[in-house]
Amino acid sequence: MRNIWLIARREYHHYFISPIAYAVAFAILLILGIIFYANIVGAMLQQIAPGMEIVFGPLVSLLIFTTPAITMRSIAEENKMGTLELLLTAPVRDWEIILGKWLGGFLFLGTVLLATWLYPIVLNQLVSPGIEQGVLVSGYLGIVMMSAAIIAIGVATSSLFGNQIAAFFATEGILLLLWVIGAPSQAMGMMGGSLLRYLDMSEHFYPTFYRGIVEVQDIIYFLSLTFLALFIGKISIEVRRWR
Amino acid sequence: MIHVSNLIKDYGKRRAINNISFDINNGEIVGFLGPNGAGKTTTMRILTTYLPPTDGEVEIGGYNILDNSLEIRRIVGYMPETVPLYSDMTVFEYLMYMAGLRNIKSAETRVTEVLELVSLTSRADGYIGKLSKGMRQRLGLAQALLHKPKVLILDEPTIGLDPAQIIEVRNLIREIGKEHTVLLSTHILPEAQQVCDRILIINKGQIVLDDSTERLQTHLTGANRVMLKIRGHEIEEAASLVATTPGVTFVDIKEDDLLEFECSAAEDARPLVARTVINAGFDLLELKTVSMSLEEIFLELTRDEPLAPEFNETPGLDVEIEGR
Numbered sequence: 123m124r125n126i127w128l129i130a131r132r133e134y135h136h137y138f139i140s141p142i143a144y145a146v147a148f149a150i151l152l153i154l155g156i157i158f159y160a161n162i163v164g165a166m167l168q169q170i171a172p173g174m175e176i177v178f179g180p181l182v183s184l185l186i187f188t189t190p191a192i193t194m195r196s197i198a199e200e201n202k203m204g205t206l207e208l209l210l211t212a213p214v215r216d217w218e219i220i221l222g223k224w225l226g227g228f229l230f231l232g233t234v235l236l237a238t239w240l241y242p243i244v245l246n247q248l249v250s251p252g253i254e255q256g257v258l259v260s261g262y263l264g265i266v267m268m269s270a271a272i273i274a275i276g277v278a279t280s281s282l283f284g285n286q287i288a289a290f291f292a293t294e295g296i297l298l299l300l301w302v303i304g305a306p307s308q309a310m311g312m313m314g315g316s317l318l319r320y321l322d323m324s325e326h327f328y329p330t331f332y333r334g335i336v337e338v339q340d341i342i343y344f345l346s347l348t349f350l351a352l353f354i355g356k357i358s359i360e361v362r363r364w365r
Numbered sequence: 366m367i368h369v370s371n372l373i374k375d376y377g378k379r380r381a382i383n384n385i386s387f388d389i390n391n392g393e394i395v396g397f398l399g400p401n402g403a404g405k406t407t408t409m410r411i412l413t414t415y416l417p418p419t420d421g422e423v424e425i426g427g428y429n430i431l432d433n434s435l436e437i438r439r440i441v442g443y444m445p446e447t448v449p450l451y452s453d454m455t456v457f458e459y460l461m462y463m464a465g466l467r468n469i470k471s472a473e474t475r476v477t478e479v480l481e482l483v484s485l486t487s488r489a490d491g492y493i494g495k496l497s498k499g500m501r502q503r504l505g506l507a508q509a510l511l512h513k514p515k516v517l518i519l520d521e522p523t524i525g526l527d528p529a530q531i532i533e534v535r536n537l538i539r540e541i542g543k544e545h546t547v548l549l550s551t552h553i554l555p556e557a558q559q560v561c562d563r564i565l566i567i568n569k570g571q572i573v574l575d576d577s578t579e580r581l582q583t584h585l586t587g588a589n590r591v592m593l594k595i596r597g598h599e600i601e602e603a604a605s606l607v608a609t610t611p612g613v614t615f616v617d618i619k620e621d622d623l624l625e626f627e628c629s630a631a632e633d634a635r636p637l638v639a640r641t642v643i644n645a646g647f648d649l650l651e652l653k654t655v656s657m658s659l660e661e662i663f664l665e666l667t668r669d670e671p672l673a674p675e676f677n678e679t680p681g682l683d684v685e686i687e688g689r
Contacts, residue, residue, distance in 0.1 A: 132462055
């Protein structure tokens with residue numbers, strides 16, 4: 123446990139001196155702000171009260187597109203710099219490395235998410251009688267669950283590559299696939315269709331968390347995705363030894 | 366301390382290490398020599414549990430490499446060939462991080478101690494990215510020493526250092542070797558001769574020589590090989606004359622005016638040979654001790670094609686006698 127925390131802490135600190143992490147945080151907050159402003163102006167013109175969806179909708183898309191840039195270096199860089207050799211010959215277990223890397227990335231993204239609280243606070247002031255607290259809580263819970271899974275996928279992918287750019291695009295590909303995989307479900311039969319819908323990340327967010335509903339099965343889905351990805355990451359480090 | 370038997374490592378179809386066995390005793394400093402691609406780094410990576418062996422057995426301090434890999438990592442200090450450093454950390458932060466991963470009690474004191482040992486104290490707060498090659502090398506060594514390892518494995522520890530630093534690091538290794546077992550790889554033969562108690566030469570994944578440095582050196586200078594040059598071309602006649610001189614064990618004609626003979630160090634046949642040759646009416650131009658340096662043994666053992674042995678003069682042992 124100590125090792126996980128040590129690795130996570132170093133990882134977290136690294137994000138704060140890495141320009142890419144700042145660029146990602148800046149991009150998320152800036153784009154979110156622009157969309158937020160546009161939505162507020164639009165809502166005022168149409169005389170309707172905007173809800174939290176004007177924050178959650180764009181935030182989820184931004185996470186899908188930008189988190190691979192946060193996680194791409196996590197293990198790929200250690201591999202390239204040779205520091206992985208240092209970690210793998212220190213008395214640290216393979217899963218502690220993966221878990222530490224994941225935790226560091228997760229905490230960084232958590233910090234960025236914390237900064238997005240600015241928008242609900244502002245929105246709460248603008249609309250009367252304030253925003254729906256239930257949607258706020260469930261929405262953020264969903265986004266945190268999804269972030270855990272996205273970071274885990276990013277770290278696992280990064281462990282498979284010695285090159286950050288390759289890790290970035292591979293992670294992006296996997297995330298987009300998971301985001302749209304449910305789309306052709308209508309065209310498929312009953313069984314195939316529901317399977318694809320189950321695999322689809324958006325199917326576990328928009329119908330539930332996004333609307334203020336918390337379903338255990340969605341939490342299980344994101345947790346399983348996280349564990350599966352971390353497990354693949356651990357195996358990938360082991361395989362690296364055996365290659 | 367280190368026990369390796371029948372170690373084999375394959376990278377795909379290529380066999381990097383082909384059935385090597387050796388033992389290293391507690392407190393020994395062993396030099397691992399070999400050309401590039403001989404399998405030095407691979408062997409070291411297996412010893413440090415970075416890579417698993419394809420076959421064979423490796424034990425360090427009584428722990429098996431596959432069953433007790435974490436125990437081995439606790440007692441081994443390792444400095445890889447490309448010194449792994451986080452360039453975004455300061456020297457102190459880096460060592461504190463490594464001390465944390467190694468679960469060192471009172472880490473701060475130990476880190477300060479180690480920094481002193483490798484004389485990097487003045488750069489403790491500097492960023493690693495700004496360090497020179499030599500400093501990085503010393504920091505890598507500091508990292509390997511942090512947990513006072515029983516076994517220290519160093520892959521090319523003096524590469525990239527300036528002469529003064531090389532001497533420093535060599536002294537440091539010798540100092541460490543008094544209490545710890547050290548295995549180091551190097552290209553520099555005099556370094557191995559100076560620092561190590563024992564030398565292992567590896568070529569194409571196989572150990573071609575395993576002997577103590579002391580014995581190697583006596584072997585090298587013990588049996589004297591002497592070159593003899595005469596005027597004229599009756600070398601065969603001279604050779605048969607030399608061969609019959611008591612104490613001479615071997616004669617080899619090199620050129621039409623040059624031959625080499627061997628005699629044991631205990632029974633120095635050189636004066637007798639010189640007298641015999643001169644008395645027989647030859648003009649003796651040169652009589653010189655030649656001996657194989659470690660460098661030549663190394664080249665000899667690691668050469669792809671066996672070539673005719675070439676010997677080098679050893680200055681300081683020359684016996685030059687001018688004939689009439």
